[in-house]
Amino acid sequence: MNSALERLVVRHTLRLPAPAGPAGDAAAGDRTAGDGAAAARQFDVALMSVGFKLSARLLAELSGRTEETVVATAARTLDTVRELVGDHVRHNVYFADFPAGVPDTADFWTECVAQALSADDTTRARTLAQLRAGHVNLLTLPAYGCYRHTYEEMAAAHDELIASAGDRVTVLHVGAPLDEEATALYLALAGSVTPLGPEHLADLAVLAEHRADGPQPERIPVRENRAVVNMARLRAGRDLLLDTVTDVLRLACALSDGDVTLRERTRFRAPSRPHRRALLAGLDAVVAANPAKLADVTAHREAWKRLGERLHPHEYPQWPHAAQVFAVARGERKAPTLAGRVEELLARDEVAGAAGLLADAAPGMLFRSLDRLLRTAADDKELGGVLAAAERAAPRVSGRVVLSVREHLRNRTGRGGPSRVFVNRTGGAWVTGDTRDPLPPAVTDRLAALLDAETQRRLDVPERLLVDPAVLDVALPLSGRASTAGLGVLPRGSLSPVEGDLLRFFTYWKQTERSTDHDLSALVLDDDYEAVTWLSYTSLATVEGVHSGDMTDAPDGASEFIDLRLGAVRGAFVVPQVHVFSGEPFDRVQESFFGFMLRDADQRGRPFEPRTVRMKSDLRGPGRIALPLAFRRDEEGRWQARWLHLYLKGQPAENRVEGHLVTFGVLVRALVERTPLTVRHLTELMAGAGARTTLWDGRTMPEGPVTFIGLERPDGLAPGSRVITPENLRDLIPA
Structure with missing residues (x-):
């Protein structure tokens, strides 16, 4: 379990808890002492291959440990960061030498038909029948939609990636011992003043289970967080944190592995007798203290009636106030709201x-x-x-x-x-x-x-405030649901610069039970938000770039890519999207994510190179069309990413970019013309309240502790400094 907690800390904070292993001792004749430094350097090199690096302090900390400790730490951490960036799976492509060698769409389809006509008699007869009818279903052609080569054959077709100064380098910093880091992360998530996304809520559940007996936040203002914490406290036999009847309903949903946000219908299971007593006793105490809180019942009347069938409140006359809740739900008692x-x-x-x-x-x-x-x-x-x-x-x-x-x-x-x-x-x-x-x-x-x-x-106004200008246009995370888990992900509405010659989108999915086809597309819009062109499986090559080819089944996972030459884009906007064409939606597949890479024109490399990945975002929302972000070219020709994090309902099947051109244009216009509240707003208020504010030049480190706000934690901050990055940006929101 310690490794699971360590993984959570690394993912959420980009800090590696101080290793608990023994220190090397050359003076004592320890033959592993001195090897720790070599292993730490090898660990650093391995990290750089996936776009990460050890900070100077972390490298020194690991160098003082035994080789065995460093090697074990490296193995766990490499697994974590590879998953964080999307390198934990093998990304193959349909066309082995992508982005070279992508044919014209019509020529490619003709080739697939020709291969089907030269296949076995059954396939040939089926294809001929379709041709006579005037149309061909691509999914019936043996050469279409499945890999024609192994991953190793694809990798051999590509030259090595040429290192570039523009490649991403994400620094891992040294943290406190694991117990302290896990406790701090638990307190931060549980006490968050903004709702957490579903991924972070699941992480809070893991942490709460192991911190039920430890320090607790002074307040848990978000009700969903409170439900997760209450479930851990209930299982540990601790007092529950309840001040509304809805707190009890959310806890009941959590016990049934249901939706604590109460948006989705929960199928309640019969709780154990101790849990039933705890729920009814909690309800009774809330209503007894303030009968007016019965008014909250009507908002979730049907859920209360279903829960009552599982709790049997009539069997517990010692809690009469709890019974009133269910009487209100059944309409037998009035409770004006x-x-x-x-x-x-x-x-x-x-x-x-x-x-x-x-x-x-x-x-x-x-x-x-x-x-x-x-x-x-x-x-x-x-x-x-x-x-x-x-x-x-x-x-x-x-x-x-x-x-x-x-x-x-x-x-x-x-x-x-x-x-x-x-x-x-x-x-x-x-x-x-x-x-x-x-x-x-x-x-x-x-x-x-x-x-x-x-x-x-x-606001917690610091005496000295150091701000990275790149963070000023990041939207305030007023809801954790306005973002997703991943690497380099910013809240909805944020703007971030995009610099590079080639922009490469990627998506990966792995189906759970049935054949599933997710399609990566990119729509180009002009200044009036009208469609100029698009890249998709129906348009493999345009002036702007190329598509890697359509994968239609993913029992072992499948990837699709789009390579876009930014200088060749004929419009003002590029809108990448992932469509569910058939099978399981994003929240039902075993795994699904999207991201983008930035490369120089001459870097070469495989289709997926982790150190060129700038963003990787999990796709786990409802709906059948995902719009993670959009790219806009300003009047001076510079590109910026605007973060969307949208999941559109779409059609039950066969969603394609061509079917939603007007919808995408209208939606992108409305979102681009909306001005979110950003970090700039709060830093200006801090400056107005007396904070000595300095815009960081990316090099000079001030003496003494500061509050730093930026996209990444810089190396060399004085001890005692407070650091705010996208990983804990919610801490800026005042209670």
Whole structure:
């Protein structure tokens, strides 16, 4: 289990916990002492082959260990970083010498038909019948959709990769002992003020199981995190952390391996008798302390009724308040909701009264309703009442909600303005016109000033702030669901520069039970978001680049690539995408991921070279079309990546880029024209609060501890420095 915890620490922090093995001792005649340094250097070389490197401190730390310790550490760590970058699998291609040798699409299809006509009698007869009918199903042709060579044969067809100064080098730093690192990671994930993505939530479950008896965060503000922690505490026999009835429902979902976010229907299993008692006792205590919390039951009425069938509350008369929960769910007991009371006030045109009620009872709900309340206000007096309620409630609203409303204001236009784009928790997105009336400038200015002042008041303002300019356009992670697990992944809306001659996309998938075909495509859009061209299995070669060929089955895993010459792109946008053509969707396959590499034109190498990978992102969302990010060329010809992290519903089968050209154009326009709240916003507030801010030149290290914010942790920071990188960017969000 220690190795599993070490793997989590490396993945989340890019720190390698200080090895626990013995130190070498040459003076004592230890024959392995002195070998630790050699093994550490060999470890460093092996890491560089996949785009990683040991920091100077970590190299020194390992050099002082025995050879046996270093070799064992190296084996575990190499496995971890190879998976992080996507090098844990073998990436073959249909055309062995890709990107050379990719034929014209029609010529390739004709060749496949010709081979089928010269195959066995059954295949020849089937192909002739299709030709007579006027169409041929490519999937019936023996030469189509499966590798025609081994991985070793493909690798032999390529020259070695030529090293470039532009290749990625991700530095691994030395950490504290494993127990301290695991505890710190547990506290950071459990106490996160923003929701975690599903991958990080699963990691929290592993950590919580091993830290139930250790230090706990002061607060667990995110309910899903609390459910995961409660499950570990329940199994360890510890007191539960409950303050709403919904906390109990989420815990019940966790016990049944269901969805603690409550978005998906959970099939409840009958809990053990001790767990049943714990759930009912927890419910009883919550309702007894505050009967008004019964109002929360109606939001998940059906789930409560199904859970009641498993808990049998009537068998436990000692907990009568718990029984009331299920009575409300069955409609046998009334529990007026706060939302209902607010709607009654609004129906009587008492807008200021509704705002005042929310300010006292649910300040977060008030802030989420501000736009509606301000639009509903009939006159300046009511507008003033709503704003006064917001000012009174602001100190009790979570920092994440304060910043979310600030981002909303930044993009608030009104009737006739840019289209509105909505992205749900699972990455689904849709666009609609803006039919709202604009808000008065005086109102938006007053509200923006309130939000900025409240954020600034809560920020942990350092005395000295060192900022890498490359991080300023990274979007604040107001939700962990706006990103995915992987390497080099940034939150939705972030911008990052793209420098290189060749941009190569890749996707890999491995099916679980049935034949599965995922298709990699890239759409080129012009300045008006109209389609210029695309690369896909139906268009293998264009002016812009080439496609590696269509793989239609992946029992042992399959890869597809697109090679794009940035200087040849005829449009302003490139939108890579992965389509589920048939079989298992992204969240059902055994494994699925997407990424991109950057190369110089003369680097050569195999189709997949880990040290050229700039981003690798797991694809595990719902929907049948994944849009990880888009690339845009600015007025000066420079390319930038804008991160999307979207999963569109698509069709049940046969999704292709050609079928969604208009949808992609509309969606990309709406997202590109939206301005997210970025790291720049918070650093400016810190500077306004007195932080001495320096933009880092990439070389000079200041003396003394600083707070550093950047894309990667630099080597040489003074002890005691605080480091914020994309791996822990959520720590910037004030509580």
